[in-house]
Amino acid sequence: MEQDKLERYSRQMRFSPIGEKGQKELAGKSVLIVGVGALGTVLANHLVRAGVGLVRLADRDYVEMSNLQRQMLFDEKDVNESLPKAVAAEQKLKAINSAVKIEAYVTDVTMDNLPSLLEGIDIVLDGTDNFRTRFLLNDMCFKYGIPFAYGGAVSSRGMSALFIPGKTPCLRCFINPGEGTGQTCDTIGVISPVVDIVASYQVVEVLKYLVGDESSLRGTLRSFDIWKNHQFELKMDKAKPSCPTCQKHEYPALVEEEDHVTTLCGRETVQIQRKEEFDLNVWAKKLESISEIKLTPFLLRVHLHEGEKLVLFPDGRVLVQGTEDISRAKTLYSKYIGG
Structure with a gap:
């Protein structure tokens, strides 16, 4: 990377765990963000500004007025034009950092198209709003050996963890399919700060991984409620022995019938x-x-x-x-x- 192009990252490079070496590492990395809503827009904004070489976006939805309270890359013009979220985000991100390659896919991420979306990808970030897709991402990432940065936010509560095949348990070791409460942002609401916090936790672990500072990885599933001032960390040192994904390598989301x-x-x-x-x-x-x-x-x-x-x-x-x-x-x- 040319020295003049590094100037925009000067403050980031002064942070010694990244430095110039780490910045050049980031420029050669590729990430996939699935879901470009509340979490996804924050994830994409941070990673594009940080100088990750390629940011691939996938989302099936379009921008609505109710999104603007927390989905930081969108504005009223996007709503009026009914732009797909992936397209609206791509336009904003290219204006933020033209040196980063942005790829936008307006698509419903499924078992069939996910393998092609994963081609050349170093890490996957969860910007989704449902566990069916999260389990699909979890199982596909563990099958292909790609780290998966999980995040979820609803109401004033958030959770995040970085799952690395061969080194950590997977999402299924901590959350069972069918345990969902049916609570979504559209049924019980969400406040914007919890979205920013969850996405920031996701991104900082991703940056550690991409620059090669794995000794600094948190190694926990963190959950919190910023309104009630609760926080809890669950160590990710033991996989569930019967886990069908990371222990038995059966990958249920890749073989079970979808709805x-x-x-x-x-x-x-x-x-x-x-x-x-x-x-x-x-x-x-x-x-x-x-x-x-x-x-x-x-x-x-x-x-x-x-x-x-x-x-x-x-x-x-x-x-x-x-x-x-x-x-x-x-x-x-x-x-x-x-x-």
Whole structure:
């Protein structure tokens, strides 16, 4: 890297654990950020400003007004133009640092396209909003031997950890599929500072790893509540012996069937069939504070402020009414049902 191009990183290089050597290391690294919402925009902003050589972005959603409270790369112009988040972020990031290569993919990250998104990538950062995608990232990263920087934020609570294949346990050792509470930013809210803190914890561990200072890695799963002033660290020194990912190398997310998604012809409706059943009374209480609902013994109908409707059935079916766009339906499902 030429000396004049290093000038923008002069303050970062004066930080001795990075220095000029570390800065040059960063310029040769590539990262994948999955999800370019609240966490993802902070992650991308830090890494592009830090001078990571290639930042690849993947997100299926577009910018909405309610995003602006915490998704720091977006503005009202992006909302008015209904720009995909990956595209809007790419435009902002290129203006921030033209020396960094930005690749934006407007896509729903799946088992099928994730391998191509991982090509040439040194580390993956979690900017997602649901555990189904997180477990997919976890299992694929451990299969391919790529570190996975996990992060999650909702309400005033946050969690983060860096999982490294062959050196640490994986996400499944600490969180079991199906343990989700159904709480999302759209159901119980989120404050912007917790997003910034989680993403910053993720990035600092990623920077340590990318410059080769692995002795300084935290080695814990950190959780906290910044409103209630709670913090807890769980050491990542022991894997769960029965873990199907990092111990048995079975990678369940890569072999199990995903929720079955079907477009209902002529009805402007997408049906999502999940494996778990719904307790309609429980979900009515979760959703009544944010939406107009109608509960019957047979179904729960939810009128969303976006204009679409969700219809939940006890057998685990969800109808997303008002769209035939599968990506849009998945986005609404993740917002309000989680995963």
